[in-house]
């Protein structure tokens with residue numbers, strides 16, 4: 001009999017079509033952590049308790065709060081350490097975190113493309129969200145416009161690069177299909193942080209929204225099966241003998257290229273723009289160009305955390321990571337540069353007691369700052 005968790009059961013505040021709610025739900029299900037989905041669009045309530053206006057958020061049985069899926073999962077791993085989602089090898093563990101971050105942040109844009117650009121998905125999801133949030137499904141077009149303006153046309157997308165954002169989905173399917181032809185999860189026999197990072201876009205967006213879901217069924221049956229597998233697998237059923245597999249094979253190369261030559265340079269450019277006080281910047285990567293893309297405060301912290309994990313590796317493990325990326329570029333250059341601090345460590349040191357609205361004042365500059373949300 002397991003020891004009773006005094007923080008359980010957990011209330012998961014989120015929505016069943018949300019990118020990040022799906023990621024966290026999959027993790028809670030996998031670890032068999034007692035929780036209940038409080039399905040609703042009540043971001044006001046989450047903000048009242050946490051100062052963060054994003055979903056999902058977790059409320060513990062003791063009235064403490066967790067938000068942001070990455071540090072939330074990290075905390076749960078300390079409470080439920082059995083059958084860890086962190087591979088034993090430090091180098092592979094770093095790669096799992098890098099893939100989680102890439103899945104969370106880099107696949108957000110194509111997930112937005114596939115939800116808000118194709119007319120059928122746009123209307124279907126707009127209707128569902130406006131019905132849930134305001135009881136006004138007829139206003140679907142308003143939300144569709146807000147999202148495509150905020151995340152696509154107003155964030156570095158133009159007619160010139162729209163197709164390449166669309167195609168990011170196909171590139172990921174190609175990679176995942178090859179991986180799942182060989183093994184059940186991205187890094188071996190058990191899910192790691194990488195699976196949960198990828199799950200966010202793949203489950204609640206690509207595998208759910210009418211247009212991309214049909215494409216997945218037709219072109220990527222292994223990936224479709226992985227979605228159901230991860231959703232349905234309990235860690236204790238898989239057992240404690242974990243077989244982790246270090247990335248190997250040519251099917252990894254395009255993904256490693258995207259990480260080394262687009263995603264990490266993007267994070268670095270974003271951090272520099274933040275340091276220089278720029279609200280927007282031109283990003284020119286190897287495979288993608290985003291003109292006047294928005295500077296994202298939160299992603300400055302993402303890079304800082306990755307750099308911290310990379311610095312914590314010993315020389316041998318670093319060399320292993322470097323060797324993996326060697327055919328496409330050298331990632332240690334960005335990962336070893338002096339971090340630009342987002343000063344957000346304290347914000348994500350979880351769990352936290354409820355703020356009980358104490359931060360909501362019209363005059364306090366801190367209240368203002370928390371009110372202006374990091375974008376993801």
Ligand SMILES: N[C@@H](CCC(=O)N[C@@H](CS)C(=O)NCC(=O)O)C(=O)O
Pocket residue numbers: 018019020021053054055056067068069070104375376
């Ligand atoms: N980094 C955060 C991201 C959370 C996030 O962006 N959530 C989206 C839904 S998937 C949201 O709450 N959006 C509300 C809005 O943009 O107004 C996490 O990992 O939890």
